[in-house]
Amino acid sequence: MTRRYGRDSGLVRAVDEVDLDVPAGQALAIMGPSGCGKSTLLHLLGGLQRPTGGQVWLADRRIDTMSEWASARLRRDSLGFVFQSFHLMDELTAMENVELAALLAGQPPRRARQRALHLLERVGLADRAAHLPSALSGGQRQRVAIARALCNEPLVVLADEPTGNLDSAATLDVLRLFEELHTAGQTLVVVTHDPRIAAVADRVISMRDGAFADDRQVVGAATGTVYGRRR
Numbered sequence: 364m365t366r367r368y369g370r371d372s373g374l375v376r377a378v379d380e381v382d383l384d385v386p387a388g389q390a391l392a393i394m395g396p397s398g399c400g401k402s403t404l405l406h407l408l409g410g411l412q413r414p415t416g417g418q419v420w421l422a423d424r425r426i427d428t429m430s431e432w433a434s435a436r437l438r439r440d441s442l443g444f445v446f447q448s449f450h451l452m453d454e455l456t457a458m459e460n461v462e463l464a465a466l467l468a469g470q471p472p473r474r475a476r477q478r479a480l481h482l483l484e485r486v487g488l489a490d491r492a493a494h495l496p497s498a499l500s501g502g503q504r505q506r507v508a509i510a511r512a513l514c515n516e517p518l519v520v521l522a523d524e525p526t527g528n529l530d531s532a533a534t535l536d537v538l539r540l541f542e543e544l545h546t547a548g549q550t551l552v553v554v555t556h557d558p559r560i561a562a563v564a565d566r567v568i569s570m571r572d573g574a575f576a577d578d579r580q581v582v583g584a585a586t587g588t589v590y591g592r593r594r
């Protein structure tokens with residue numbers, strides 16, 4: 364797939380004819396210098412942006428030609444997003460932030476509440492459920508955001524520099540959490556500058572100028588496909 368911006372002398376090949384298959388259960392790290400196209404690639408995978416060339420297939424469905432409405436529904440029901448700056452609702456508690464996402468994904472209120480509590484326990488924040496984001500540390504906020512990303516049991520969690528705003532201890536907490544999710548079989552695509560993520564990932568792609576400069580499989584026994592067409 365390809366994503367270009369601008370034209371003529373202003374043409375930027377943000378993602379330049381890359382081919383990517385992601386097997387189910389893989390923890391894929393995407394690394395590379397600022398501006399090499401990592402976020403653009405993640406946006407293409409998440410249906411947040413459309414490629415200017417090529418196709419994006421997620422779980423046997425072509426997602427780059429979907430209507431805006433279908434794409435939004437896909438994100439709500441089947442994808443989990445984690446961003447560097449958390450994107451929590453400041454006026455909602457940790458619990459309500461997660462619960463709201465579960466409600467939006469169509470779960471009945473009682474079930475949404477149970478699910479939110481369960482997920483906060485899973486990320487180690489059950490005792491912070493009633494706190495507003497402003498009363499949480501950066502690492503705790505990111506763990507709430509991860510709990511929120513999990514509330515629809517996503518096919519894949521897409522994370523863009525999830526530890527970029529965190530100190531070293533909080534970064535380790537988040538990495539450990541990703542490791543647990545990976546062990547539990549969650550498919551992960553994590554854009555990161557942190558080389559420690561390599562300890563969690565079973566595949567590391569290094570990008571340079573919109574292309575894959577290196578694609579290193581650390582381990583991997585594919586059992587199905589999340590991204591890519593089944594052949």
Ligand SMILES: Nc1ncnc2c1ncn2[C@@H]1O[C@H](COP(=O)(O)OP(=O)(O)O)[C@@H](O)[C@H]1O
Nearest residue numbers: 368369375377396397398399400401402403404
């Ligand atoms: N909306 C946009 N319009 C024009 N150029 C863009 C836009 N978004 C990103 N780019 C360019 O595309 C390239 C890749 O950007 P990005 O995917 O954000 O890189 P990274 O996440 O690796 O830092 C950069 O050269 C950036 O300036």
Ligand SMILES: [Mg+2]
Nearest residue numbers: 401402403523
């Ligand atoms: Mg980026």
